Amino acid sequence: MKIFDTLSQKEKEVVKNNMVRIYLCGVTVYDDSHIGHARTIIVFDTLRRFLESEGTKVKFVQNFTDIDDKIINRARTENTSTDKISTRYIDRYFVEFDKLNVKRADSYPKATEYIEKMIDLIKGLIDKEIAYVSNNGVYFAVSKFKDYGKLSKKKIDELIAGARVEVDETKHDPLDFALWKFANDQPNWDSPWGKGRPGWHIECSAMSLEELGNDFEIHGGGRDLIFPHHENEIAQSEAFTGQNFAKIWMHVGMVTIDGVKMSKSLGNTKTVEYVLQKWGPNIIRLFCLAGHYSKPIDYSEDMLKETITKWRQVENAYAEISNPEKDDTVLLQHPNIMEKAIRPRIEEELNRFHDALNNDFNTSLALNSFFSVVDEINNLASAEYIAKSVAGYLLPVFTKMMNILGLKISEITKEENDEIGKMIERRKIFRDEKRYQDADNIRKQLLDKGIILIDHKKRTLWMKQENIGN
RNA sequence: GGUGAGGUGGCAGAGCGGCUAUGCGUUCGCCUGCAAAGCGAAUCUAUAGGGGUUCGAAUCCCUUCCUCACCUCCA
Structure with missing residues (x-):
């Protein structure tokens, strides 16, 4: 399988030695998840399902950032603890993403559970003189890491020129970023340099290295994480280990609302809770997979309504195929609806489906094949006769595709x-x-x-x- | 300003040198007691503009214009 790698700007073969290790930068749990989070997570969930359907073992790790200024602020305004805030939104996360039929990751590490590992990393970086202690905290010296900027294709001097970074006299260089921030207020942790909290990016280095080891296969997230988050992760991790951090960097495009990126300040976010209520899980999944993952998709009522139509066809096909005619004898007079007649077309679509996903995970093309199978079924139904033997062949094909796409027909008691x-x-x-x-x-x-x-x-x-x- | 991704029929969205995807929509049929759902047919010959390369370009090269994202926390 090939995936486009942001770092090398090329499609790269996914190495599948014993298993594929995937690290996905998850959400910061200070507020409700929105459709943008959902898209990234659904894309990775589907990727994981696809790999597994091929018999590839996958170790899928997705973190929760449960310590962060925004969480602290939220806790303050609500007059409660950061712990309460993060727990609340993690609980909601699982309720919502279970509904979206997202398979649980193998592990959901939380930043606060990896403080020690982070401290180890920071120690190592200080020993190598790549990090230094200032009055405010411990900083990573960007100038000491020669590859800085390789992921986001930024040049250090250009970054400095256009830097909108707040002036901090304690930093050697305005681009240096915090690994550890001194703090006396809660929450804080002890460290060899003083009480404080971890910086913004170190958690993902700590958690991915610990959970997946070095040079794992796929590291991903939304496009907006390329800089600075992933850039900084690379710098920290590779400076520490001296080795390559991740083989492939896979980034998912943004969700826009009527053409504009969602943002809190514009007040145009659509929460997962809202879209689930409004459209339901299958339509959301189909919508998120409708275009190539690397491109932006636009959330609009019209698009979602169109998706409803497609989903109705799927439901219809399922109703037909799961209730075939018991008697197969009619088939003798209608060779055109026998399994033998249908099989080549279905096999073709299965191959296309597979090839599409295998080639930079083109879910848009894969959906075409899936809908062709759905059409085939509805076609047979309109001939008034889906025989048991034919359904026996088609149902597993249909189910296989549904499972990879993470779609699920409403259950009935x-x-x-x-x-x-x-x-x-x-x-x-x-x-x-x-x-x-x-x-x-x-x-x-x-x-x-x-x-x-x-x-x-x-x-x-x-x-x-x-x-x-x- | 820098970096990256793009600009394809009314809309969505593939293709990435040759055989004019596909879907939605719209129209008309079929089916039906009537619907719904489904099916069939028709409709739409599109590739931002301008130059090249080529027997041949949406696909390659140059150029102009435009859009979006990132450069600050962000999936």
Whole structure:
């Protein structure tokens, strides 16, 4: 599999020795997650699902930044502890991302649990004279790391020229960044240099090195993390280990709202909670995977509405394929709907699906193939006959693609199922008796519950629509 | 100002030297007791502008214009 590497600006083959190690920069837990976070996380979740579907072992690590100025500020305004704040938003994170059908990572390290490792790193950097202690804290001396700027393609002197960094006399160089900040207020930790808190970037170096080791396969996050976050991570980690930090840097494009990047100051953020309520998990996932991961996507009502249409087709296909005709004998007269006739086309789409993902994770193309399979199924359904043997072939293909994409048909309880069955039977009787008013009443009742009936010539199927709010 | 990514039909979005993706939308049909859903057909020959290279370019080169992101915390 090839992925475009931000560092080398080239597509690189993902090395799969024993396993693929992935580190994703997660969220800072000081507020609700939004659709931008969701996109990055859904992309990586899908990547991980794809690799695993091919039998590749994946170790997937995603951190929580649970100590940070914004968390501290939030705690102050709410008159509570940073701990309470971070715990609250981590809990919410899991509720929301479970709903989005994001598989749990193998590990969710938190910054506050890696203070010791960070101190080790900082010690090492001081020993190598790449970091120094000032009155305010410990700083990384950017000028001592010759490759500084290699990821974001920035030149040090240009950065200085355009620096909007606040003046800090205790720093040797305005570009130097904090590894450890002295602080007497809570929360703080002891360190060999004095009580304080870790700087902004050191946590990810500490956690990734500890959890995944050196030179792991994929390090990722949103595009906006390239500078300074990832640049600084590279500097710290490589200065410390003297080795390559990560093999591939994979960055996900921003989500814009009506063409503009979301930001708190513009007040145009869409929280995950909101979009889940409004569109539901599958539509959000389809939306996030609709374009190439590296490009920006624009959140607009029209786009999401369009996605609903696609998802309806998927639901319809599932309803058909999971309720095939029991009797296969009809097939003898209709060779065009036999498995043998369909198989080559489906195999072709499976190959395309695989190739698309394998080639810089082109989910847009992969979705095309998936929808072609969906079309194929709905086509058969319109011929009024999906035979059991055909469904037996198609269902696993459909399911495989659904699993990789992380899509999930709404589940239904046994009781619901029985009740719906009974109502459909009653409706059939009414229809046979030409009591259409009564029959339509039942249809309306079911629709109110999100159940859509699919009338075929001899029988009625139904599907449960994903709940879409407004 | 610097760096990076882009500019493709009404919209979304692939292709990245030749066989004019695809989807949504729209229109008209089929199906139906009527719907819904589904299916079929039609519709749209697009590649920011200008130069090249080539037998041939959306695809390569040069140039102009425009958009977005990053350069401050940000997924």
